[in-house]
Amino acid sequence: MKLHSFFNSSTSYRVRIALNLKGISFETLPVNIRTGEHRASAYVTDVNPSAAVPALIDDDFGLGQSLAIIDYLDQKFPEPRLIPEAIEKRARVLEFASLIACDIHPVNNLRILKYLDQVLEVSPEQKSAWYRHWVAEGMAGVERMLDRNNTGPWCFGEQVTLADVCLIPQIANALRMDCDLSAYKRSMRIFEHAGRHPAFAAAEPAKQPDYSK
Amino acid sequence: MKLHSFFNSSTSYRVRIALNLKGISFETLPVNIRTGEHRASAYVTDVNPSAAVPALIDDDFGLGQSLAIIDYLDQKFPEPRLIPEAIEKRARVLEFASLIACDIHPVNNLRILKYLDQVLEVSPEQKSAWYRHWVAEGMAGVERMLDRNNTGPWCFGEQVTLADVCLIPQIANALRMDCDLSAYKRSMRIFEHAGRHPAFAAAEPAKQPDYSK
Secondary structure (H helix, E strand, O other), rough: OEEEEOOOHHHHHHHHHHHHHHOOOOEEEEOOOOOOOOHHHOOOOOOOOOOOOOOEEOOOOOEOOOHHHHHHHHHHHOOOOOOOOHHHHHHHHHHHHHHHHHHHHHHHHHHHHHHHHHOOOOOHHHHHHHHHHHHHHHHHHHHHHHHHOOOEEEOOOOOHHHHHHHHHHHHHHHHOOOOOOOHHHHHHHHHHHHOHHHHHOOHHHHHHHOOOO | OOOEEEOOOOOHHHHHHHHHHHOOOOOOEEEOOOHHHHHHHHHHHHHOOOOOOEEEOOOEEEEEHHHHHHHHHHOOOOOOOOOOOHHHHHHHHHHHHHHHHHHHOOOOOOOHHHHHHHHHOOHHHHHHHHHHHHHHHHHHHHHHHHHHHHHOOEEEEEOOOOOHHHHHHHHHHHHHOOOOOOOOOHHHHHHHHOOOOOHHHHHHHHHHOOOOO
């Protein structure tokens, strides 16, 4: 398998964790989204119509969108299952993943921050307030969900799931942007737990071949 | 079943389509997101920790996040299946749905437009340009995916899927905001096809009990 990835992209980070958890070895194909490599016409036409990272290449099947990739991996390599089969638990895990993948991450990713900077010409303080605002809104929801469902060391008990795979990169991203996350106690406890797991540790941005400061 | 819904919310619209396609009757519980009813503490604590619409109530199980709800309905009421089982087709449908649900809709929803207005105090022209920019970026990706995969009257052939359930509300939303979508020929052909389907027609904002101009 090959993964088109950018070290700091939290959607790429999700897929790296999932591949590691399933013990699937993969080659990283770096795509520098800071310099716009994800918008190059060959990439968009031949690899990923979403014009984004990540994209998984499994023989001749190429697939974009992190949640679709993780579902695909879960179908093809079901051990360990990241999306549970039991109907209500499955629903809770997908609900949690959507809160991060639809409500938090998209409004704070690189293309949005660039637009705020370059088109709307907001101040650095306004950009930072924007980022912190959506993190605070979203993480409050994450904590409410964890208050309702969290029991074990992971979001949903003793088994790691897609919820953890989405939560950890989101927290790492927010910490990198200097957000104060101390109020989100369950989330931070899960983040610390994940940091000690080799599948999560090996997926960190600083461990990637394209890492740069 | 009961559905907490707002007539103009395109995520609520997705779930209404899915319920109609499966022939599940439901009671609409209107939540006015313009006046902030989705942020009321009883709603957030007891109904939907995401502090958003939609939320499905199935006996004593309440679930937020439209994609999680549709997966839940697909598990519990598999006819007709909206998320295919065949591994590569399933991946393509989820990839398409994610492009809309993660890359287009979240950056243009009401809370973002309100923040642009009220906090960043952008001009009406800047707000409109923001909306059109992300629609154009996203719809270009949608068309690239359709160019690759579309054959029949729906996004993925003869059977309606989650891809159509996500695409139609997104297009309706963009048309309401006066976006020119004439370049997206496959998308618009599917939109016109869906408009003639009773499950899609009955889910339109103007047909909802809480509709207002």
